[in-house]
Amino acid sequence: MHPSTDIPLTQRRAWSPTSWQSSPTHAQQVLYPPHTHPLLAITLARLADLPPLVNPSTIDTVRSNHAAAARGEAFLLVGGDCAESFDDTTDAIVGLKMDLLNRQAEVLERALGEKVPVHVTARLAGQYSKPRSQLMETLVDGRTVHAFRGHNVNGASAEDREPDPRKLLHGWWHALAVLHKLSSSLMNTDKKQRKPIYTAHEALHLPLETALTTPTTRYNTSAAFLWIGERTRQLDGAHLEYARGLRNPVGVKIGPTTTPEEVIAVLTLLSGPLDSKEGEERGEEGKVTLIPRLGVDKASIVLPPILRAIQASGLPAPVWMCDPCHGNTFAVDTGPENNGAVVKTRCPTTMLREVEQVIEVLGEFGVQLGGLHLEQTGEDVVECVDKGVLFLSSSSSSERYKSLCDPRLSGSQALEFVEKVAEMLVKARAMGEETEKQGVVEDEKVVGGVREGQTSLIRVPLLERALRFFRVPFAGLLGNA
Numbered sequence: 001m002h003p004s005t006d007i008p009l010t011q012r013r014a015w016s017p018t019s020w021q022s023s024p025t026h027a028q029q030v031l032y033p034p035h036t037h038p039l040l041a042i043t044l045a046r047l048a049d050l051p052p053l054v055n056p057s058t059i060d061t062v063r064s065n066h067a068a069a070a071r072g073e074a075f076l077l078v079g080g081d082c083a084e085s086f087d088d089t090t091d092a093i094v095g096l097k098m099d100l101l102n103r104q105a106e107v108l109e110r111a112l113g114e115k116v117p118v119h120v121t122a123r124l125a126g127q128y129s130k131p132r133s134q135l136m137e138t139l140v141d142g143r144t145v146h147a148f149r150g151h152n153v154n155g156a157s158a159e160d161r162e163p164d165p166r167k168l169l170h171g172w173w174h175a176l177a178v179l180h181k182l183s184s185s186l187m188n189t190d191k192k193q194r195k196p197i198y199t200a201h202e203a204l205h206l207p208l209e210t211a212l213t214t215p216t217t218r219y220n221t222s223a224a225f226l227w228i229g230e231r232t233r234q235l236d237g238a239h240l241e242y243a244r245g246l247r248n249p250v251g252v253k254i255g256p257t258t259t260p261e262e263v264i265a266v267l268t269l270l271s272g273p274l275d276s277k278e279g280e281e282r283g284e285e286g287k288v289t290l291i292p293r294l295g296v297d298k299a300s301i302v303l304p305p306i307l308r309a310i311q312a313s314g315l316p317a318p319v320w321m322c323d324p325c326h327g328n329t330f331a332v333d334t335g336p337e338n339n340g341a342v343v344k345t346r347c348p349t350t351m352l353r354e355v356e357q358v359i360e361v362l363g364e365f366g367v368q369l370g371g372l373h374l375e376q377t378g379e380d381v382v383e384c385v386d387k388g389v390l391f392l393s394s395s396s397s398s399e400r401y402k403s404l405c406d407p408r409l410s411g412s413q414a415l416e417f418v419e420k421v422a423e424m425l426v427k428a429r430a431m432g433e434e435t436e437k438q439g440v441v442e443d444e445k446v447v448g449g450v451r452e453g454q455t456s457l458i459r460v461p462l463l464e465r466a467l468r469f470f471r472v473p474f475a476g477l478l479g480n481a
């Protein structure tokens with residue numbers, strides 16, 4: 001799925017916001033009908049003329065937050081919808097999302113203390129373009145239509161599936177409205193909003209992202225943080241070519257089939273320099289955020305070779321941000337009461353186990369988890385469940401499954417989830433400190449030449465203790481909704 005045909009840097013052309021156009025777009029291109037191409041061109045030109053949605057100085061701040069997270073000196077919380085809806089650009093719904101993120105940040109801050117500031121980023125104000133497993137969908141009436149690709153592209157209703165370029169401009173205005181709420185809340189005198197909420201989305205729709213990128217200064221001014229999805233991170237592909245030139249910090253999702261070679265190639269590519277001649281700066285730590293989304297019980301198999309390869313590479317340290325959502329999605333049939341509707345769901349306890357496992361494996365390599373990436377909403381939805389059924393026979397419960405794409409944790413589930421993750425992080429950090437002290441003692445013991453020249457900390461004997469240390473009680477965790 002991800003060919004390791006990396007193009008050596010020496011063969012790459014100079015980067016520009018459009019240099020990706022000479023690389024293959026392996027998957028997920030939006031196929032606009034030919035009759036809309038003139039309108040697409042006009043729309044993209046209009047978008048390129050609009051003012052920045054996010055100020056470059058904000059992007060610089062976020063980049064330094066990510067550098068701190070890569071060093072273990074900050075924690076990044078990212079949360080929001082799978083597919084943000086234009087219909088949710090309301091004061092109430094955006095407000096609920098903000099309240100949830102603020103409460104989660106408070107929980108994490110209380111747990112991690114002053115030495116580890118928590119920075120909050122929302123999948124908001126631009127998370128309007130979606131990759132899909134199947135780009136076309138056959139409806140019950142036999143018609144084949146485009147799959148829903150996010151409100152930037154088409155509508156969720158079967159009648160509105162033709163990609164429409166005008167939606168890109170609508171997306172810009174919705175993003176502006178949401179950003180206005182985010183920034184004006186900081187000015188409220190009641191001080192409920194204590195810290196900025198930055199914005200992020202998947203850099204999927206390359207023509208759009210290009211239009212919103214400043215050519216000389218290389219900022220994508222539509223969000224502070226952008227990520228490349230699991231389906232579009234091909235090493236020779238257009239998405240990574242686009243991302244490698246950005247000044248914004250960039251995330252890369254990594255699924256269970258990811259190899260160490262791929263990760264090293266991704267980090268090398270995104271850590272610059274931009275071409276063989278320029279003498280450009282090398283990317284700093286935290287420029288890249290690796291976002292494992294492995295699925296439960298995969299971390300101990302997939303991550304160790306990757307961590308080993310990174311530690312041996314001398315490349316700038318990435319942020320490690322766990323997405324426990326995308327590897328743990330499954331479909332359920334909701335039964336005859338709901339006309340046999342099949343919907344996607346996730347079990348919060350399974351997701352939590354993935355976070356625990358990722359923290360544990362990172363800890364074995366002396367690395368702290370630097371961030372958490374959740375699909376969530378502040379609303380009281382029923383989309384993820386641990387036990388029981390998703391839809392009860394009453395229509396009120398099916399009305400509470402509202403997601404346009406993947407299932408989200410409800411506000412109460414997401415808060416409880418972060419409370420549990422905070423406990424895990426505290427334990428992991430305590431373990432890390434203990435291991436480091438132990439490492440110093442070990443190092444002192446070897447001075448004198450017995451193992452001179454060996455700089456690695458001796459972690460293996462501590463592993464067993466670490467595993468015992470980690471057990472977090474799960475009982476009674478996260479009931480339905």
Ligand SMILES: O=C[C@H](O)[C@H](O)COP(=O)(O)O
Nearest residue numbers: 082130131132133134405406
């Ligand atoms: O959010 C991620 C993807 O867009 C989503 O998981 C794809 O879902 P699908 O498999 O239903 O297309």
Ligand SMILES: C=C(OP(=O)(O)O)C(=O)O
Nearest residue numbers: 082229230231253293326
């Ligand atoms: C598409 C997404 O995830 P992934 O690329 O990990 O499947 C997402 O985060 O919405």
Ligand SMILES: [Mn+2]
Nearest residue numbers: 082375405406
């Ligand atoms: Mn999703």
